[in-house]
Amino acid sequence: MSKRMKRILALGIVGAMAMSMLAGCSGSTENQGAGETNQKEAADSADAENAEAKDAASDDAAGDNQNSEASAAGDMSLEVEVGYTGDPLEQIREVVDDFTAKTGISVELVTPGADYETVMKTRMASGDMPDVFTTHGWSVARYKEYLTPLNDESWYEKIDASILPVISDQEGNIYVLPVTQGMNGMTYNKKVLEDAGVKAEEILSMDDFMAACEKIRENGVTPVHIGGKDSWTTACLYNGLAPAFYTAEGCKYPSGDDLKDGSFDWDADGKYLLEEIADMVQAGYFNTDFITADEASSFVALGEGKCAFMFGSLGYVQKTKAVVSDVEIGVIPVPSTMQGGKSQYMTGEGSCFGIFKDTEHMAQAKQFLEFLSLPENANRIMKADGEMPALDGMDKEGSDCYQAYQESVNSFDIYYDNLFDREYYPSGMWSVMTDAVMEVFMDPTEQGIDRALSLLKENYIDKYEAAQE
Structure with missing residues (x-):
């Protein structure tokens, strides 16, 4: 053949x-x-x-x-x-x-x-x-x-x-x-934050972030946009927040080694991030059309000032400016779950x-x-x-993504690591994270959280054991 x-x-x-x-x-x-x-x-x-x-x-x-x-x-x-x-x-x-x-x-x-x-x-x-x-x-x-x-x-x-x-x-x-490197964190509309009285450089902890979301919501703007029609975008949310809880330096529930060696206690520690997402859903921090909105609509919402933040690639800067060319977009690392902990940018292949x-x-x-x-x-x-340049000699000045990143680095104590799923989960967990977050979005109660936890736990164990064979 x-x-x-x-x-x-x-x-x-x-x-x-x-x-x-x-x-x-x-x-x-x-x-x-x-x-x-x-x-x-x-x-x-x-x-x-x-x-x-x-x-x-x-x-x-x-x-x-x-x-x-x-x-x-x-x-x-x-x-x-x-x-x-x-x-x-x-x-x-x-x-x-x-x-x-x-x-x-x-x-x-x-x-x-x-x-x-x-x-x-x-x-x-x-x-x-x-x-x-x-x-x-x-x-x-x-x-x-x-x-x-x-x-x-x-x-x-x-x-x-x-x-x-x-x-x-x-x-x-x-x-x-x-040729390029991917860097993940949070992308934000500068005017939306300014209008709500939020200073991006002061979002140093998850408590700071939630307080910022509340101010933005009270000002009539959606804090975080999710294009759930492209369901994998929900996994971006989980993947972006997970280091703040489990692997970043100074995080509240340090579990990096346990996740890598298969000893992570899902029953004791697996709910913390899911509960945070459920709290955000119940507080109204996500767009109400998260099921029917797609990723492209997220760039429109961010560019037109209809939302404040997106989780994921810093490459969203360029994609948003492609929709609204004169919008001012900034980026910040994901804040720690603990005051004094390091904020995190996740670096991966572009x-x-x-x-x-x-x-x-x-x-x-x-x-x-x-x-x-x-x-x-x-x-x-x-x-x-x-995405970000990965080779010497490339035009960094011509990269909106790189310029926004450089603007952020002096304001935070930053911890750099590989993308969460690629470093701490066995291969094949991306769709599982997608399904787990969807469970919480659809039912942000204890029952929905339990179903999401079961999905993550069972698939993690199966895939980890299969990788050891």
Whole structure:
């Protein structure tokens, strides 16, 4: 069976499963078809002296080297699988097309959209992996055995120190080119806070945050917007608040080691965060249409001053300004549950590209990553995904996200850590967090909290035990 037929079969299986996924808190919610591709024919006029392809070893080489297999007969194509949709996908497509025009190497761009995670799990099971793919936060924990180490690439020395630990395994190996890094915290509308008499720099504890929400609600504005129609956004809320309760330095219920080794006492400690969310629901701190509102409506609400806060990616700054260009948006870290505890930003992978270890086109795949690492191309990807720069030489001044982050860092005592679920939960808990928060949203009583707790506890135990086998 051909590679293309295997892929079509895998995508068909996924469609039948009717599962949902999260490409990341910062991803678009539009669902492009799993079969959407873009392929350009390779150039037919390469000279004979270019018959042997070479890895790109410099910026010039990345742009100018021709690949013999791609240019000889047009019978070779790099398959690149990504999770982008909508306008970001079109911007990435332009970068890919420029790579083909520059090198003669054809690229088949595949995007399963919202089914990306499910598709990739199916492809891992079948062994039919794309040549290059985005790892959506799991380059080490999930994809390491399928990826080739990239420490020897020329762009390695350009990786920002803040993202390097997140993408490195215990031996110090990395398996992706990190073009951008995701950073999660809280995004807010500056005017809404000002009108309510709230100073963002004074939100240092969860009590401070709840007091701010009350002032904002009394001023006639929704404190926190949730686009629950895109149900994974509820998991963003849980994932954003969890460190304040369980893992950030100075938190009220320190449990990081217990969550990692499987000894966390769910019955004693698992309710605290769920109870906080239930209290917020009962206090009217969320939009009343949280079930029918989608993620896009959250950007509209934040931009138009109809809500004060969103939990999730700092990339929401750019996405909100894309809706209301002149709005003033700020970011703050998630406050601690204890006075004197550290506020937290969670750092993870943004647009990160890895190479399948068994690809038949390793040289061309490395040349593709080299091309993406060039500042002019990395900046275009950063503009598309709205996340923080991850490589030296990128245009930090041109990143709304980075500028908002820099404005915040001097006002808080910040603790940095990996995204909560990626660091402290076994793989596969994202949809469980989604379902648990939905239980609390629909029934913020003790009964709803108990159902949510059972979901988290049972799935955590099952997935943790399965990971130990």
